Amino acid sequence: MAKQVTPYKSSEKGKKDQVTKMFDAISKEYDGLNRVISFGTDVKWRKKVVALVGAKSPKSVLDIATGTGDLAIALAQTGAEKVVGLDISPGMLEVGKTKVDKANLQETIEMVIGDSENLAYDDNTFDAVTVAFGVRNFENLEKGLSEIYRVLKPSGIFVVLETSVPTRFPFKQGYHLYTKYMLPTIGRLFSKDRSAYAYLGESAAAFPHGQDFNNILAKIGFIGIENKPQTFGAASIYVATK
Numbered sequence: 001m002a003k004q005v006t007p008y009k010s011s012e013k014g015k016k017d018q019v020t021k022m023f024d025a026i027s028k029e030y031d032g033l034n035r036v037i038s039f040g041t042d043v044k045w046r047k048k049v050v051a052l053v054g055a056k057s058p059k060s061v062l063d064i065a066t067g068t069g070d071l072a073i074a075l076a077q078t079g080a081e082k083v084v085g086l087d088i089s090p091g092m093l094e095v096g097k098t099k100v101d102k103a104n105l106q107e108t109i110e111m112v113i114g115d116s117e118n119l120a121y122d123d124n125t126f127d128a129v130t131v132a133f134g135v136r137n138f139e140n141l142e143k144g145l146s147e148i149y150r151v152l153k154p155s156g157i158f159v160v161l162e163t164s165v166p167t168r169f170p171f172k173q174g175y176h177l178y179t180k181y182m183l184p185t186i187g188r189l190f191s192k193d194r195s196a197y198a199y200l201g202e203s204a205a206a207f208p209h210g211q212d213f214n215n216i217l218a219k220i221g222f223i224g225i226e227n228k229p230q231t232f233g234a235a236s237i238y239v240a241t242k
Contacts, residue, residue, distance in 0.1 A: 015139040016088060016115070023067070024091035031068055031095070041231050042133075046071050048230070049130060049159050052239055054078035056157050058127035062086060064116045064148065065134020069096030069109070071161075075130065076108050084126075086114040116144045121151045128152075132161040136207040145220045152242045158222060160238040164209035164229065209236055 023030070049071065053061065059081045063072040066085030075083050085100075087093050093111050100109045114120060116131075117140055129148050138144035152158060208216060213236075214225050222240035229236050 015137075019137045019139075020088050020090075023087075023089035027068065027089065027091035027095050030092065031070070041234075042070075045161050045230055045235055045237065046074050046132060048228075048237060049132065049161050050074045050077055052159050052237070053128045053130060053157060056128060058157070060084075060126045061128045061130065062119075062121070062126040062151065064129065064131045064144075065137065066096060066111065067092045067132075067134070069093075069099050069111060071130060071132045072096070072109050072111070073099060073103055073105060076103075076105050078128075080108070080127075083109045085109060085111045086116070086119075087111075088113065088115055117147055119147045119151050123150050124153045125151045126153060126156060128157045128159070130159045130161075133163065135160055135162055136203045141208075142216065142220065145216065149220050149222065149242060154242055156242050158217075158238075158240045158242065160213075160236075162207065162209065162213075162236060162238070163204040164207070164233055164236040165205060213238060 026033070053075060054077065058078060061075050061078065061080045061083045063075060063083060063085045064087075066072045066087045067089070069085050072083050072085035085093075085096060087096070090113055093113055097111045100106060100111060116134070116138060129152050131148075135141065135144065148158060207213075210227060210229075214227055217225050217238065217240050222242065224239070224241040226239045227236055228239065
């Protein structure tokens with residue numbers, strides 16, 4: 001029997017196109033499933049990101065890979081005059097725009113379609129840039145991070161929230177079992193796109209987390225880099241400065 005290949009790894013189309021279609025397909029159920037697969041801890045992690053950004057009193061914030069806008073909406077609490085939520089998936093943005101309207105934040109939050117690796121903004125535009133659960137989907141990680149560095153103002157803060165792999169027993173073993181078996185099962189039960197949640201687990205495992213990601217940030221030019229593991233290492237918050 002031929003080995004089945006998980007979608008979103010095909011060489012026929014670029015990763016951007018495949019990821020866009022994947023998130024378009026799961027956009028309607030994404031928020032609910034996100035709460036389920038993270039056991040609600042993603043809400044707590046985002047609050048920590050908002051606190052880190054808010055401490056810098058930014059006037060302008062760019063939230064890349066904003067998805068359905070959870071973090072962008074939360075970032076309005078920082079008092080920023082403008083929050084831009086940028087994503088490559090029109091389907092995710094449509095859900096996000098509805099949430100922004102419901103929160104009556106249209107004057108503060110702008111939801112725009114865009115490519116993280118080709119940002120349509122001038123150098124030194126934003127006081128803060130955030131990415132939650134999105135850097136692992138960059139087609140070219142260093143190019144995307146370089147673009148973020150370019151549009152961030154000097155002394156601006158860059159905060160990344162991303163899944164990571166626990167290193168200690170028994171959390172490491174439990175994490176692998178969860179991502180290999182439980183995550184795809186949840187996807188099959190609740191999502192039209194069954195393979196999407198297998199991809200999310202696989203991409204998280206393949207992402208250069210921890211010190212490896214710190215090293216990449218330093219290579220780009222960021223300074224003051226910190227890695228803050230969350231929930232036994234299931235996620236990490238990375239903080240850096242231009």
